[in-house]
Amino acid sequence: MKGDNAMGAKVITIEQNILKKNEIAARENRELFRKHSVLAVNLLSSPGSGKTTLLVKTADYLKKNLSVAVAVGDLQTEVDAERIHQAGVPVVQINTGTACHLDAAMVQKSFSHIELEKTDILFIENVGNLVCPATFDLGEYRKVVLLSTAEGEEKPLKYPPIFQTADCICINKIDLLPFIDFNIVKCRENLHKTCPQALTFEFSCKTGDGLQNWCDWLMHQWKVLQDEG
């Protein structure tokens, strides 16, 4: 309470998060993931960076050791889900309709189609967008931002909130480097400035170069999660 203002009018201190509902749903997700020891990874990028290809390749690398499942967010279509399904990975499509991001409640609804108790890693492929998804906690254990060399090295400077909160940044399509003007040294500098906290991996989903390090990191994250109990 801050006291009266005019006749009948009163100023009240609230101090309440506007995303309270999302915060609650995200907490529930986090608890559920922890209960089933699922490493939940929120994967974010612009459209066309190669999220779906990365997931297909990653699932292939990890399948000997871990069971992978994917929840894919898209405004429309099931094209991405179909590609992942074709690769033999359990997948659920979340169509967001007109929403430009996934929120924790949308992810929650997908749980009826995923066997969390049989899943080691759940990738949540967010809607291709570097702005809106940054604001919504999904209850993930790790947040990964994927960037591709086709996009330009200044992306981290243009979209700081999403990079700033990432645990890991992946630079995809490094096989294109000899053919394009992407300055990877400048990109590393920009990442170091905007998100020095994040680990960086550089790879090509097409050739497979560098993917082993990324998969080793995922394996390590999964082990850390198991140790945390």
Add this chain to the structure above:
Amino acid sequence: MHELSIVQGLIQQVEEYLADNNYHKVLQIDLEVGQLSGVVQDALQFAYDVCSKGTKVDGARLNITVVPVKARCQTCFKEFRVEDYCFLCPDCCSADLDILQGYELKIKQMEVDEG
């Protein structure tokens, strides 16, 4: 344009607060929006103007205060304002920072009419 869904949540939250506390009407809503919240002030205001029509908050003024990013260096303990989204200590260049503010997305206070 995620500001639209954020504003819808905001309006619902304010309406619930008014109902729970038997307030007649809200006159002003003061928000704090951090520079790292990923929310654009103008888009939020625009969405509010559109979405508040016909709801219990219709007519209430939305005041938005943008909260700059501040951090504390964990190496030399300097506290500073983060400029141009450069998350390195300006004194010792350490990347080991504690973000003190900048993620806010909250209702700070409201002015209500007790009727």
